[in-house]
Amino acid sequence: MIELEREDDGRWLAEVPTLAGVMCHGQDRDEAVARVQALALRVIAERLEHREAPAELLNVSFRAA
Helix, strand or coil, X not given: CEEEEECCCCCEEEECCCCCXXXXXXXXXXXXXXXXXXXXXXXXXXXXHCCCCCHHHHCCCCCEC
């Protein structure tokens, strides 16, 4: 799940709490979501490559809250 928050300066912050460190800013909600999805996929791919990913990460879906 993606958590979204609007910052005081108007930027959006998107975070995937189940993946440590996967957090991105965007000028609007859609940009923040797109960036955090791309980062999450890179992190998952890296973990899979190094055999560090638990099996539940093999089914990936995104839902913005």
